[in-house]
Amino acid sequence: MRLTILRHAPSLAGGLMAGRRDVPADCSDAAAIARQRARLTPGQVIASPALRCRQTAAALDLTPDRLEAALWEQDLGAWEGTDPALLPDLGPLPPQALARHRPPGGESFDDMAARVIPVLNTLDGDTVIVAHAGTVRAALSMVVGAAALSFSVAPLSITVLRRAGDAWAVEAVNLRAGD
Template structure:
């Protein structure tokens, strides 16, 4: 069984952190959207309820989709909506400390991964999730642990996980068009 996790198209954040903040997606690259849609034919489609994820699904011709609120991006609490330049500098942190860090009023990466994991483990057939960079990393964390935080996840990129019985493996990470 394969789980394909597609990060939504480029979010139009205006240079601000938009974990749970609703922003639009730039779905203007119709060629890339069509190419991604061709890669995921036949899979069940589940999306985060975020507007940018639903817009990506619509632009790929995959709507209507089932929506699962557990697929939302990490909640950055007080950091939501801040410009990237104004976010606090945490300094060098070991991956374990970074994964456990909670922004004020938000959730840690581990909290988010614990929310996403039951969705992934409950899937029974090839499935496409249209979600966020954090969701991709949460899936990768099932195989590589906190090292998942070291992966870059491009907009409109596809990551594929494979499950055989209870075991998960990474098939591909960050596939983009072309």
Template sequence: MRLTILRHAPSLAGGRMAGRRDVAADCSDLAGLARQAARIGGGGRIIASPALRCRQTAAALGLIPDRLEPALWEQDLGAWEDLAAEALPDLGPLSMSALARHRPEGGESFDDMAARVIPVLQALERDSVLIAHAGTVRAALSMVVGPAALSFAVAPLSLTVLRRAGEVWAVETVNLRAGD
């Protein structure tokens, strides 16, 4: 089974954290959208996060989701929502495992988010395309590399592809950007 995950087009969050905030996407990169749509091709079942930015990206790609899956929402950043990146607290040196467990006040940790995303991915029975978030991509990667998935760059409008044979997942492609 092939799992293709497309991170939504750039969010219009004004450079602020937009985990669970429902912000729009900038779908003006028509060439990039066309390139990624061609790469996706007939990739199978289409599943999207219900976030506006994901639904807009799907529409811009000419894709109609078979379902909107609430479990694919981005990580809830709690007190960090709507903060500029430079305003985030300095957590000091943390191991990847400790970072994955860290929970912003009122939010969820990466591990919490992965615990709701991974069962959806494991339940897929045929080739599927997800239109989702960077956190969703990293949760999928964590099935192969564990908390080290937090170290992967996931650009807006990039593709990540995993394959499953039986219960074993393998990474085929990570962060294939629209301009690549």
């Protein structure tokens, strides 16, 4: 089974943390959209219900078979709509502590992964998911644990995992349209 996760196109959040805010996407780069569309393999299509994910799916000429609420981005609580430069520096935290850290009123990466991973584990055929950077990292955490937080996940990038039985393997991470 092949799982292809495409992060939505750049969000129009004005450089602020988007998280659960339902902001639109900039899907105007037709060449990048076409390059990524050509990389997608047939299969079922699932999307986060976020506007930016639905717009990206439409730009890719994908019609989701379903919208899956569990795939929403991490709830950043009080950090939603904040300039990233104003957030505390969590860089010194070891990966496991970073994964457990909750923004005030939000959820931790571990909390988010606990709702995303069960959805991924129920998939039974090749699937394309249009979702968020957090969704991609949650999928990667099935293979590398909390170290998944160290992966860069660019807008409109593709990450591919394969599953044989219960074992997941990473095939590709952060394939950008220009790669």
